[in-house]
Amino acid sequence: MRIRGLAIAALLIVAVSTASGCRKHRETVKADPLLAAYDSEPDWNDSTKMVSLGYEQAQGKRVFYQYCVWCHAEATPAGPSNRSNLTPVPPLLADGSTLNAQSDNYLETIITLGGSAMGKSAMMPPYGRTLSPEEIRSVIAFTRAIAQPPYQPPGRPGSQYSPK
Amino acid sequence: MPAEEMGKVTDRMRLVFAVSSLIFLAVLAISPFKDYQREWKQYKRSYLRFAQVRPDTKRLTADYSPDIDQIWLPGMNVVDRCTTCHQGITQASLADRSVPQPFRAHPPIPHNVREWGCTICHRGQGPSTEVAEAHTSTLAWEQPVLPTHFIQASCGTCHQSDLPQAPQLARGRRLLAEFNCQGCHKMQGIERPAMLGPDLSSIGTKVSREWIYKWLKEPRTMVDKDGNVTVNGYETEEAPRMPKFRLTETELRALTAYLSVQKAKPIRRYGISPAVVAAWSKNPELISQGELRFRQMFCTTCHSLAVMRAGETKLIGGDIGPELTKVGSKVNPDWLIAWLRDPEGYLPHTRMPRYGWSDEDLYKVTQYITTKLVDSDLLRDVPELDPPTDAEIQLGRRLFTEKGCASCHVLEGLSPQKEFGPDLSAFGGKNASELEFGGAKIPHNLVSYIQAKLEDPASVNPASRMPQYNWNQADLDAVSTALLSMKGPPPTSAFENLVVPRKESSFRPAGSFADLYERYKCYTCHQFSGYGGDLAPDLTYEGSRAQRQWLVEFLKSPQTLRPTLILRMPQFNMSDKDAATLADYISTVLQHPAVNPATTDAKQFTPAMATLGKQLYEVKFQCQSCHTIGGSGGYVGPNLNNAGAWLTPAWIEAWLRNPQALVPDSIEPRRNFTDEEITALTAYLLSLRAASKPQKTAFRTGAMASGQGAGR
Numbered sequence: 001m002r003i004r005g006l007a008i009a010a011l012l013i014v015a016v017s018t019a020s021g022c023r024k025h026r027e028t029v030k031a032d033p034l035l036a037a038y039d040s041e042p043d044w045n046d047s048t049k050m051v052s053l054g055y056e057q058a059q060g061k062r063v064f065y066q067y068c069v070w071c072h073a074e075a076t077p078a079g080p081s082n083r084s085n086l087t088p089v090p091p092l093l094a095d096g097s098t099l100n101a102q103s104d105n106y107l108e109t110i111i112t113l114g115g116s117a118m119g120k121s122a123m124m125p126p127y128g129r130t131l132s133p134e135e136i137r138s139v140i141a142f143t144r145a146i147a148q149p150p151y152q153p154p155g156r157p158g159s160q161y162s163p164k
Numbered sequence: 165m166p167a168e169e170m171g172k173v174t175d176r177m178r179l180v181f182a183v184s185s186l187i188f189l190a191v192l193a194i195s196p197f198k199d200y201q202r203e204w205k206q207y208k209r210s211y212l213r214f215a216q217v218r219p220d221t222k223r224l225t226a227d228y229s230p231d232i233d234q235i236w237l238p239g240m241n242v243v244d245r246c247t248t249c250h251q252g253i254t255q256a257s258l259a260d261r262s263v264p265q266p267f268r269a270h271p272p273i274p275h276n277v278r279e280w281g282c283t284i285c286h287r288g289q290g291p292s293t294e295v296a297e298a299h300t301s302t303l304a305w306e307q308p309v310l311p312t313h314f315i316q317a318s319c320g321t322c323h324q325s326d327l328p329q330a331p332q333l334a335r336g337r338r339l340l341a342e343f344n345c346q347g348c349h350k351m352q353g354i355e356r357p358a359m360l361g362p363d364l365s366s367i368g369t370k371v372s373r374e375w376i377y378k379w380l381k382e383p384r385t386m387v388d389k390d391g392n393v394t395v396n397g398y399e400t401e402e403a404p405r406m407p408k409f410r411l412t413e414t415e416l417r418a419l420t421a422y423l424s425v426q427k428a429k430p431i432r433r434y435g436i437s438p439a440v441v442a443a444w445s446k447n448p449e450l451i452s453q454g455e456l457r458f459r460q461m462f463c464t465t466c467h468s469l470a471v472m473r474a475g476e477t478k479l480i481g482g483d484i485g486p487e488l489t490k491v492g493s494k495v496n497p498d499w500l501i502a503w504l505r506d507p508e509g510y511l512p513h514t515r516m517p518r519y520g521w522s523d524e525d526l527y528k529v530t531q532y533i534t535t536k537l538v539d540s541d542l543l544r545d546v547p548e549l550d551p552p553t554d555a556e557i558q559l560g561r562r563l564f565t566e567k568g569c570a571s572c573h574v575l576e577g578l579s580p581q582k583e584f585g586p587d588l589s590a591f592g593g594k595n596a597s598e599l600e601f602g603g604a605k606i607p608h609n610l611v612s613y614i615q616a617k618l619e620d621p622a623s624v625n626p627a628s629r630m631p632q633y634n635w636n637q638a639d640l641d642a643v644s645t646a647l648l649s650m651k652g653p654p655p656t657s658a659f660e661n662l663v664v665p666r667k668e669s670s671f672r673p674a675g676s677f678a679d680l681y682e683r684y685k686c687y688t689c690h691q692f693s694g695y696g697g698d699l700a701p702d703l704t705y706e707g708s709r710a711q712r713q714w715l716v717e718f719l720k721s722p723q724t725l726r727p728t729l730i731l732r733m734p735q736f737n738m739s740d741k742d743a744a745t746l747a748d749y750i751s752t753v754l755q756h757p758a759v760n761p762a763t764t765d766a767k768q769f770t771p772a773m774a775t776l777g778k779q780l781y782e783v784k785f786q787c788q789s790c791h792t793i794g795g796s797g798g799y800v801g802p803n804l805n806n807a808g809a810w811l812t813p814a815w816i817e818a819w820l821r822n823p824q825a826l827v828p829d830s831i832e833p834r835r836n837f838t839d840e841e842i843t844a845l846t847a848y849l850l851s852l853r854a855a856s857k858p859q860k861t862a863f864r865t866g867a868m869a870s871g872q873g874a875g876r
Contacts, residue, residue, distance in 0.1 A: 035311040055271040059329060067831045070800040071789070082799045086789055123789035129834040130824060134272070153260060
């Protein structure tokens with residue numbers, strides 16, 4: 001009898017432990033959008049809101065604030081913007097209503113070859129020999145991240161598929 | 165035992181065996197199912213289903229295998245199975261944010277994921293195959309994933325030199341040096357600056373015991389009625405470097421007693437000529453004239469003053485020297501005069517230049533400072549302090565070392581205690597179990613610990629000797645990033661060649677130039693061969709850029725060349741001889757190897773070339789979008805009104821060819837000019853001369869925006 005009791009107990013333990021497995025309480029990583037961001041940028045229209053940036057966008061921010069901010073922002077780190085001196089007035093970087101309509105390719109070309117190459121004002125100088133292609137693409141990525149109204153990438157397969 | 169009974173037992177045993185076999189079979193059937201249901205296998209299968217609906221299924225599933233994927237880098241001790249679930253990490257077409265995790269591609273970074281693995285940067289447990297175990301810390305696995313906000317710490321683990329791609333890390337490292345953290349802690353890759361806190365050997369000649377008491381008690385909130393933590397009562401971006409120590413009344417009295425008797429070098433009194441005093445002391449213009457001189461000498465380039473702007477009091481000015489709003493109530497007037505005449509006489513390592521003062525200027529400015537820059541309420545809360553007793557002085561002397569004052573401040577005969585604070589050189593790799601959290605109600609991980617400790621050291625350890633600093637959140641995050649980056653030596657010796665040592669100054673001028681360089685402290689604002697401040701243009705190659713005569717005139721009467729920049733170069737009241745010595749040295753020694761004056765001669769340029777150049781400038785290239793000539797044009801580059809007298813022909817040509825070869829971080833775009841275009845533009849620029857001396861920019865404190873690095 002004792003043997004049978006032991007055998008059943010052993011079997012039950014094996015069965016229960018196998019069935020329940022070693023499933024553990026699952027913890028989730030804290031999902032603060034800014035903690036998950038490489039860098040952040042205040043929303044240009046509402047400085048209390050922060051836009052979180054990934055690595056490439058953060059590199060674009062760095063390039064923008066070194067090379068582009070002087071003409072494509074309302075204020076610069078050194079004071080007043082150069083925008084008011086220029087005709088035609090250059091678009092603000094966050095101006096989605098102008099820039100969202102342009103493809104990444106178009107923006108890349110105009111930054112690389114300058115405004116005159118694309119039939120626009122020669123006041124926009126070419127940066128293809130100063131910035132690397134990666135840097136130029138990163139600036140475009142930054143533009144897209146802070147665009148108002150928000151930028152919707154065209155032609156992406158809109159799959160809502162999610163693994164769970 | 166009878167056979168019959170034996171048979172019965174056997175039957176029962178058979179039944180038991182039958183039942184147990186059935187259970188065993190069921191268990192056997194369950195375990196493949198359980199295996200099939202494992203977390204990582206679910207992700208594997210859902211990746212396949214996910215890839216099916218993408219247009220580039222074939223490429224996405226080219227290297228798919230149903231097993232665990234692993235990046236194994238024995239040389240770096242990396243066993244990363246992260247790609248088991250994060251399967252799209254190298255697929256460029258999955259970079260979009262609409263792609264669900266864990267399949268999204270890694271954003272482009274300078275490193276290849278396959279070569280470096282994941283945990284070197286992101287931490288977490290590489291060998292684990294469950295979501296929670298891989299990302300969070302458990303009893304067995306102690307490295308949680310590093311929040312992306314602090315990810316730049318991982319760059320700093322291998323790259324000791326500053327990376328432009330990791331600004332937060334660079335800022336954190338700079339703050340660690342600025343805040344003298346290495347005064348008490350041993351840290352990796354952070355140098356101890358030449359001067360930490362001020363030398364206190366003669367502090368007793370400068371300030372009163374009461375002032376020291378006030379300063380030690382509340383270094384930051386000397387005037388604070390609303391309970392706001394502000395610097396000397398004013399909102400400022402710059403955090404002050406002197407932290408707040410938790411001192412008892414006895415300790416305060418002892419330290420103030422000890423410091424107030426420090427008079428190693430007595431003041432060398434200077435008598436301002438009685439004629440000057442007689443002429444000015446009764447003059448109602450005295451104070452306003454003093455203020456004018458104070459501004460004309462550009463004291464606010466380095467020092468800040470509290471100014472009312474739109475109903476708010478703000479500190480306006482530089483942060484190289486101390487804030488001066490109430491300095492008249494702080495320092496001894498005799499000390500002030502002696503200091504202004506010869507700063508090095510009091511503080512050998514000071515960055516304050518020695519101006520050429522006339523008695524009249526000295527009298528006016530010191531009268532302005534001691535009359536206007538005062539606050540009669542400054543020492544209101546300080547109890548009456550009697551002359552220091554011997555016992556107080558003895559205790560103060562002991563406390564000066566014990567409290568860590570000697571770690572930052574120099575005082576005759578006292579040396580800092582060795583290893584005063586814990587060694588932090590491998591602190592960034594510590595596990596939560598190695599940290600003492602005390603009663604602090606914070607998550608038990610390294611990031612939370614660092615932030616809590618920096619914000620209030622007593623929160624995790626009430627007995628901590630560490631004083632309290634006043635950081636804003638951005639600085640706190642930057643310093644945390646720098647601390648997290650210190651994980652000891654880089655992973656293995658094979659990768660040490662990645663580690664670039666920090667730059668040392670190779671610029672050691674000699675002779676009469678060196679004396680003037682020291683006297684005017686050029687390096688406080690300007691860079692020379694990688695050494696010096698960043699407030700003003702880098703002068704390493706100034707001799708190639710500027711014409712000698714222009715340099716002489718500039719040194720005697722500085723002008724600003726950029727419309728948006730406020731002139732910050734002080735007028736040193738330099739003699740003709742000093743200006744000539746400096747200009748001679750600059751134009752002969754500070755030469756760029758790629759700029760050869762012999763290749764161009766101003767005479768070779770014809771008026772026809774200049775006409776063509778003007779057309780190119782205005783129409784084809786539209787340089788006026790950034791540069792100003794004659795009052796119209798942009799604010800981005802320097803104005804070119806006087807380019808013909810300012811720039812050398814060789815510099816203009818070399819600059820047009822490739823600006824970044826001369827100034828690597830210049831924002832002037834490098835164009836594809838032809839040789840003819842370069843010659844024409846150079847001829848045009850050389851023809852530009854200012855008709856008369858341009859008016860000096862009026863001094864406006866309000867526009868003291870930082871244009872650092874922008875140069876001229």
